[in-house]
Amino acid sequence: MYIEVIPSAQSHYQGSLENKIAIVIDVFRATSTMATALANGAAALIPAASVEEALARKRENPEALLGGERQAVLIEGFDLGNSPDEYTVEKVKGKKVIITTTNGTMAIKAAAPAEKVRMLSFLNMDSVVRKVDQEIRECPGIDGIIIVCSGTEERFDLPDTLCAGMFIEQFGRGINVNDLGLAAQMLYNSSKPNLLETLKNTEHGQVLITLGFQKDVEYCSAVNRLSVVPVLRNGEIVWREDR
Numbered sequence: 309m310y311i312e313v314i315p316s317a318q319s320h321y322q323g324s325l326e327n328k329i330a331i332v333i334d335v336f337r338a339t340s341t342m343a344t345a346l347a348n349g350a351a352a353l354i355p356a357a358s359v360e361e362a363l364a365r366k367r368e369n370p371e372a373l374l375g376g377e378r379q380a381v382l383i384e385g386f387d388l389g390n391s392p393d394e395y396t397v398e399k400v401k402g403k404k405v406i407i408t409t410t411n412g413t414m415a416i417k418a419a420a421p422a423e424k425v426r427m428l429s430f431l432n433m434d435s436v437v438r439k440v441d442q443e444i445r446e447c448p449g450i451d452g453i454i455i456v457c458s459g460t461e462e463r464f465d466l467p468d469t470l471c472a473g474m475f476i477e478q479f480g481r482g483i484n485v486n487d488l489g490l491a492a493q494m495l496y497n498s499s500k501p502n503l504l505e506t507l508k509n510t511e512h513g514q515v516l517i518t519l520g521f522q523k524d525v526e527y528c529s530a531v532n533r534l535s536v537v538p539v540l541r542n543g544e545i546v547w548r549e550d551r
Contacts, residue, residue, distance in 0.1 A: 309444060309452065309453065309482060309483050309484070310451075310452045310453070310483070310484050310485070310486075311452070311453045311454075311455060311476060311479070311483055311484070311485045311486070311489050312452065312453070312454050312455070312485070312486045312488075312489065313455045313457065313469070313472050313476075313485070313486060313488040313489040313492055314454060314455065314456045314457060314488075315457055315459055315464050315465075315469070315488060316411075316415075316457060316458065316459025316460075316462050316463065316464070316465070317411060317414040317415035317417075317418045317456060317458050317459060317462075318414070318418075318459070318462045319459075321454070323454075325419070325421040325422040325423075325454060326421070326422075326423065327423050327449055327450055327451045327452070328422045328423055328450070328451070328452045328453065328454050329422065329423060329424045329425075329426065329440055329443060329444070329450055329452075329453050329454070330419035330422035330424070330425045330426070330453075330454045330455075330456055331425075331426050331427075331428045331436065331440070331453060331454070331455045331456065331475065332412070332415045332416050332419050332425065332426070332427050332428065332456045332458065333415075333427075333428050333429065333455065333456065333457050333458060333468045333471045333472055334409070334411055334412030334415060334429075334457075334458035334468060335429055335430060335465075335467040335468055335470075335471050335507075335528055335529075336465075336467050336512045336513065336516060336524070336525065336528055337390050337391065337392065337409075337412075337516075337521075337524055337528055338390060338407070338409040338411070338412025338413065338458065339412060339427040339428060339429045339458075339538070340392055340429040340430070340431050340527070340528040341375075341390055341391070341392045341394075341395060341407075342407070342412075342427050342538050342545055343427065343429055343431050343432045343534050343536050343538055344392040344395050344431070344534065345392075345395040345400050345405060346536045346538055346545070346546070346547050347534045347535075347536045348395055348396060348397045348400055348401060349397055349400060349401030349402060350395065350400040350401070350402075350403060350404070350405055351402055351403055351404050351546075352404045352405075352544040352545060352546045353375075353404070353405045353406075353407050353538075353544065353545040353546075354369070354372065354404060354405070354406045354407065354543065354544050354545075355407060355408070355412075355413040355416045355417065355540075355543075355545060356376075356406055356407065356408040356413060357408065357413055357414050357417050358408060359376075359378070359383060359408055361408065362374060362376060362386075362406050362407070362408040365406045366406055369404060369406065371403070371404070372403065372404040372405060372406050373387040373388060373399070373400065373403055373404070373405045373406070374386040374387050374388070374405075374406050374407075375387060375388035375389065375390065375394075375395070375405045375406065375407040375408075376388075376389070376390060376407050376408040376409050376413070377389050377390040377409055377410065378410055379410060380410070380515060380516060380519055380521065381519070383408075387399075388405065390407075390409055391521060391523075391524050392524060392527055392528065393523065393524070393527065404544075410461065411458035411459055411460060411461065411465075412458045414458070415456045415457075415458040415459075416540060416545070418456060419454070419456045419540075420540060420543075422454065423447075423449075423450060424443060424450075424539065425539065425540035426439065426440065426537060426538065426539055426540075427538035427539075427540075427545060428455075428471060428475060429471065429528065430471055430474070430528065430529060430530060430531045430532075431527075431528065431530060431531070431532070431533045431534045432532070432533075432534045432535065432536055432537065432538075433471075433474060433475065433478065433531055433532055434478070434532045435532075435534070435535045435536065435537050436475070436537055437475060437478045437479055439537045440453065440479070441479065441481075455472045455475065455476075455489070457469055457471075457472055460511070460512055465510075465512055466495070466506075466507075466510045466511070466512070467507050467510055467512055467513065467528075469488075469491075469492045469495060470492070470495055470496050470499055470503070470506070470507070472489065472492040472496075473489075473491075473492035473493040473494070473495050473496025473497070474496045474500070474531075476489055476492060476493045476496075477493055477496055477497065503529060503531075504526065504529045507525060507528075507529045508522075508525055508526075508529075513525050
């Protein structure tokens, strides 16, 4: 199985997503928030690439909540930002959330043509690894995995890359990886004894801490806290299909 890591949502990918499993990562914070929202009972999340698209979706789904951020800050007039601790059972259980973020939802849109799209964070690492392994064994037509790191405004993002490296390290059987995947695995192995401190000291981590989101950084750095596997189905992010 060949695993290719893409450094950002805007990176040019020359291959086809047909017959591929796409794994989208936005550690700080979109895919962490999405996993948390579903674990707390959200009916679905509807990804929107722009604020304008989110507002248009709201007109189509007036009962849905609006969630998201730009430059890590709550969008004016939205119900929720992009902090996982905002997506509590009391706020999201049974509801749909239309969500737009600076990087993560763009990555999801870019990955949408793939055969299957899953959202990964440190929080749900083992569950996604197991699910993807199962899907490859049960679906012989799958011929590769594309890991889409959301990046930070078209730039390399170390938290996403470390998460990709951890996935590769844990998936580990009979695989080949591209150079960025190999680098991600090496970076993860060198960082895992002090993973939280490494993540805190990244550019993205420091921006969030400066804005008062240190709690988010610590939460999003926790490994295997959730068992949810968010999947893209008919334009909505839901719990895994077999649930």
